[in-house]
Amino acid sequence: MAKAATATMQAGDSEPTSLGAALADAATAAVIALLLAMPILAYRSVEQAVSLGMEARWGAIAIGVAAVFAGRLAINLLGPRLSGPVGELFAALKSAIVRVFHAIGGWRTVLGMLLMLAMAASGAGKLSTPRWFDLLLIVPLAIGVWRRSPAWLFLGLALFFPFAPGASRYWIENFGILVLIYVMLGWGLNVVVGLAGLLDLGYVAFYAVGAYSYALLAQTFGLSFWICLPLAGILAALWGVLLGFPVLRLRGDYLAIVTLAFGEIIRVVLINWQSLTGGPNGISGIPRPTLFGLEFKADGGFADYFGLEHTSLHRIIFLYYIILVLALVTNWVTVRLRRLPVGRAWEAMREDEIACRSLGINITNTKLTAFSIGAMFGGFAGAFFATKQGFISPESFTFWESAIILAIVVLGGMGSQVGVAVAALVMIGGTELFRELEIYRMLVFGVAMVAVMVWRPRGVVSGRVPTIALKETRRIGGDLVKEGHG
Amino acid sequence: MTAGSRPILEVDGLGMRFGGLVAVDGLAFSAQRGQITALIGPNGAGKTTVFNCVTGFYRPTSGRITVQHDDGRSFALQSMPGHRICHQAKVARTFQNIRLFAGMSLLENLLVAQHNKLMRASLFTVGGLIGLPGFAAAERAAVEIAKHWLERVGLVDRADDAAGDLPYGDQRRLEIARAMCTGPALLCLDEPAAGLNPRESRELNQLLLSMRGENGLSILLIEHDMGVVMEISDHIVVLDYGKKIAEGTPAQIRNDPAVIAAYLGVEDEETAIAVTTGARP
Incomplete structure (x- = not known):
C-alpha cells in the first residue's frame, strides 16, 4: 500500500491540484486540441453532382475539443487522488506517453507530423498528381522524426506545397515563391549581419546587381538562365568586395550609413544609365528558365515532351522548385561555412574584432569574404527574381526592400537559419495572407514587430548553437552572444 | 652570434607619442629566450603602450622592435601589419580587460586561435566546403591541441560552455590558453593576475612557471x-x-632606490612597501 501511495504521489506531481489550476490546464489542452483539429477535422471532401465539394464538420471539432477538456480535467482532478492498482496503472500510462512523446522529438515534431499527415491524407491538389507525390512529404517527415529535427518538417512542407490541396497558381506564385525569395535573401544577409555582425542597410543593391546582370547578359548575349545564374552571383560578389573595401574601417552607424548610400547609388545609377539599363522603364522580355533545354510553352515544350496537357501552372511549379533549391543551397553553404575556419572567424569578429586581430586573423579578408558571400546569394536571388518576373525596373530595388530583409534577419534572430526562415514566412507570407485588411495590414504588421521586439528582443530564435563540441553540444543563450559593432 | 643566445625580443629606442603626449620615450630593453620578463611601473608609466607597440596595435613613432626566432629568422615588428605579428612573428597576447569571444564555446575560442593553420588545411574554405579529408584531420588535430590546453588550465570539463559563462578567474586562464593555441614563441600577458583571488593567483604562478621554456616559450x-x-x-x-x-x-629591483622613489612618488605606500619587501600588497 505504501508503495502504491508513492507511485500516486509521483504521478500527480506530488501535490493535489487546485480546481483553478486544473481548469486552466484543461483549457490550454482544449485550445491545443482545437488548433490540431482544425486542419484534420474541420473539412471533409464530399462528392457532389459535378465537382468535389467541402463539408464543414464543426460539430466533430466541438465534440473532440470537449472530450479533451473533460478528459484533461478528470486527469488533473482525479489523477493525484487515485490509489491502489488503478493509481499505479495511471502512473505507468502517463510516464509511457511522456516517453513516447519525447522519443519522437517533442511537440513541434508532433504538430508538424499531424499537419503533414493531414495534408497527405487529403489527397492530390489542383493537378491530378499521382499519389507518389505524397512521398515528397512523407520522406522528409520520416527523416525529421528519425533525426528529431523540426527543420525536416519544414522541408517536407516546402517540397509538397505546390501539390497541396488548395495550392492554386495564385498561391504558389504570390505566396510560395515570394516567401522563398525572401527566405533566401534573409539567409544571404544573415551571413553579413547575423554571422559577421556587419550592419548592411543596402543589401538590395546586390539583389539589383544580380537581377540586372541576368537580364542584360541574357538579352545581349542570348545566354541561358543556368549560365547566367552563376555569373550573376559572381558579379554581385564582386560588387560586395567593391563595397567592402571603403567600409573596412567603418563601424556601427557609420557602416550602416555608407551601405545605405551604396544601395541608393546602385538604384540611382540604374535609373539614369538609360542606354544600358533602360532607365525607369526597366528591362522587359527577360527569357524564362528552361528545364534541360525544355521550354515551358504550348508546342514542343515541357508538356509535349512528357505527354502532359499544357498548362501555365507547370512553369510556376518549376520556378517554385528553382527558388526552393537555390534557398536550400544557400542554407547548406551557410551551415557548412559556419563550421569552417572562415565561418568561425566571422562569428569571432562579431564577438570581438580586436581579439581576432591579436590571434592573427586577417580582419580585412574576413570582412570581405562575408560581404562577398552574402552579396553572391543576393545576386542569385536577383537573377531568379528577374527570370520569374520577366520584367525588372529600379522600382523593385528600393530601400524598402533592404529594410524588409534586414527586419527578417533581426526578427528571426541574428545568425539563426530557422529563425530567419520563420520570420520570412510570417512577414512576407503574413502580408500576403492579410491582403484583405488593405491598409490596416501594415498597422497590424508594425504592432506585431514591436511585440516581437518587446517579448523576444533577440529575435524569434535567440542565442546560437556552437559549431563543434568536445562532449555534447550546448546551446548558448542570446544574452551572451554579441550583435557585432559594425 | 648564434640565434640561440640572442634575446627573443629586443626593443631599441622605442618612442610613442599621442599628439603632444609622450607616452614612451627612448625605451630599450630585451627579453631573454625561455625566461619570464616583467614590465612594471606606476599607473600611467606607459606599460600597456609598450605592449600595444610590441603586439602591433600601435605603430611606434620611433624605434625598433625585433623578434628573433630559434631558427634565426627575425621580424621587425614596428612595420608589420597587426595580424601578421601573431601569425608569422609568433607573438601572442592577452588583454587587461579580458577579450574572449563570450558567445562562443571554450572549444570554439581555442579553434579560432588556430585559424590560420585551419584555413590553410581547408584550402582557404574551398576544400572544407566540398569536404576534403585533409581538413577533417587538421580539425581533429586542432581539437587535440585545444583539449591539451583546456586540461592545462583545468577547464576541460567546461569545453562546451559559453566562454562568457565562466567566472572571472577562469576567463583569465582561458585567455592564456587561447593565446597559447596560436603556438607563440613570445607570450605577452597584460596584467594576468588582475582581479584574481590569492588562490587563483598562486595557480596562475604555477601555470606560468610550468609554461616557461616549454618549446622555448618566453613570456x-x-x-x-x-x-x-x-x-x-x-x-x-x-x-x-x-x-x-x-x-x-x-x-636587484627590490633594493633599487629609483624604483622605491618612483613607487613612493605615486603616494601609494602599500605598493611601495610591497615592492621593497616583495610582499603581496
Missing part, C-alpha cells in the same frame, strides 16, 4: 601584483613616465 608580462612579479620573474624592467628607470633581477 613578457605586465603586472601590478608584486607577489606574482617577484615570485616568477627572471628579469624585471621598471618604467616611469615612459622611461626605463631600472632593470634587473627581482632582488
Whole structure:
C-alpha cells in the first residue's frame, strides 16, 4: 500500500491540484486540441453532382475539443487522488506517453507530423498528381522524426506545397515563391549581419546587381538562365568586395550609413544609365528558365515532351522548385561555412574584432569574404527574381526592400537559419495572407514587430548553437552572444 | 652570434607619442629566450603602450622592435601589419580587460586561435566546403591541441560552455590558453593576475612557471601584483613616465632606490612597501 501511495504521489506531481489550476490546464489542452483539429477535422471532401465539394464538420471539432477538456480535467482532478492498482496503472500510462512523446522529438515534431499527415491524407491538389507525390512529404517527415529535427518538417512542407490541396497558381506564385525569395535573401544577409555582425542597410543593391546582370547578359548575349545564374552571383560578389573595401574601417552607424548610400547609388545609377539599363522603364522580355533545354510553352515544350496537357501552372511549379533549391543551397553553404575556419572567424569578429586581430586573423579578408558571400546569394536571388518576373525596373530595388530583409534577419534572430526562415514566412507570407485588411495590414504588421521586439528582443530564435563540441553540444543563450559593432 | 643566445625580443629606442603626449620615450630593453620578463611601473608609466607597440596595435613613432626566432629568422615588428605579428612573428597576447569571444564555446575560442593553420588545411574554405579529408584531420588535430590546453588550465570539463559563462578567474586562464593555441614563441600577458583571488593567483604562478621554456616559450608580462612579479620573474624592467628607470633581477629591483622613489612618488605606500619587501600588497 505504501508503495502504491508513492507511485500516486509521483504521478500527480506530488501535490493535489487546485480546481483553478486544473481548469486552466484543461483549457490550454482544449485550445491545443482545437488548433490540431482544425486542419484534420474541420473539412471533409464530399462528392457532389459535378465537382468535389467541402463539408464543414464543426460539430466533430466541438465534440473532440470537449472530450479533451473533460478528459484533461478528470486527469488533473482525479489523477493525484487515485490509489491502489488503478493509481499505479495511471502512473505507468502517463510516464509511457511522456516517453513516447519525447522519443519522437517533442511537440513541434508532433504538430508538424499531424499537419503533414493531414495534408497527405487529403489527397492530390489542383493537378491530378499521382499519389507518389505524397512521398515528397512523407520522406522528409520520416527523416525529421528519425533525426528529431523540426527543420525536416519544414522541408517536407516546402517540397509538397505546390501539390497541396488548395495550392492554386495564385498561391504558389504570390505566396510560395515570394516567401522563398525572401527566405533566401534573409539567409544571404544573415551571413553579413547575423554571422559577421556587419550592419548592411543596402543589401538590395546586390539583389539589383544580380537581377540586372541576368537580364542584360541574357538579352545581349542570348545566354541561358543556368549560365547566367552563376555569373550573376559572381558579379554581385564582386560588387560586395567593391563595397567592402571603403567600409573596412567603418563601424556601427557609420557602416550602416555608407551601405545605405551604396544601395541608393546602385538604384540611382540604374535609373539614369538609360542606354544600358533602360532607365525607369526597366528591362522587359527577360527569357524564362528552361528545364534541360525544355521550354515551358504550348508546342514542343515541357508538356509535349512528357505527354502532359499544357498548362501555365507547370512553369510556376518549376520556378517554385528553382527558388526552393537555390534557398536550400544557400542554407547548406551557410551551415557548412559556419563550421569552417572562415565561418568561425566571422562569428569571432562579431564577438570581438580586436581579439581576432591579436590571434592573427586577417580582419580585412574576413570582412570581405562575408560581404562577398552574402552579396553572391543576393545576386542569385536577383537573377531568379528577374527570370520569374520577366520584367525588372529600379522600382523593385528600393530601400524598402533592404529594410524588409534586414527586419527578417533581426526578427528571426541574428545568425539563426530557422529563425530567419520563420520570420520570412510570417512577414512576407503574413502580408500576403492579410491582403484583405488593405491598409490596416501594415498597422497590424508594425504592432506585431514591436511585440516581437518587446517579448523576444533577440529575435524569434535567440542565442546560437556552437559549431563543434568536445562532449555534447550546448546551446548558448542570446544574452551572451554579441550583435557585432559594425 | 648564434640565434640561440640572442634575446627573443629586443626593443631599441622605442618612442610613442599621442599628439603632444609622450607616452614612451627612448625605451630599450630585451627579453631573454625561455625566461619570464616583467614590465612594471606606476599607473600611467606607459606599460600597456609598450605592449600595444610590441603586439602591433600601435605603430611606434620611433624605434625598433625585433623578434628573433630559434631558427634565426627575425621580424621587425614596428612595420608589420597587426595580424601578421601573431601569425608569422609568433607573438601572442592577452588583454587587461579580458577579450574572449563570450558567445562562443571554450572549444570554439581555442579553434579560432588556430585559424590560420585551419584555413590553410581547408584550402582557404574551398576544400572544407566540398569536404576534403585533409581538413577533417587538421580539425581533429586542432581539437587535440585545444583539449591539451583546456586540461592545462583545468577547464576541460567546461569545453562546451559559453566562454562568457565562466567566472572571472577562469576567463583569465582561458585567455592564456587561447593565446597559447596560436603556438607563440613570445607570450605577452597584460596584467594576468588582475582581479584574481590569492588562490587563483598562486595557480596562475604555477601555470606560468610550468609554461616557461616549454618549446622555448618566453613570456613578457605586465603586472601590478608584486607577489606574482617577484615570485616568477627572471628579469624585471621598471618604467616611469615612459622611461626605463631600472632593470634587473627581482632582488636587484627590490633594493633599487629609483624604483622605491618612483613607487613612493605615486603616494601609494602599500605598493611601495610591497615592492621593497616583495610582499603581496
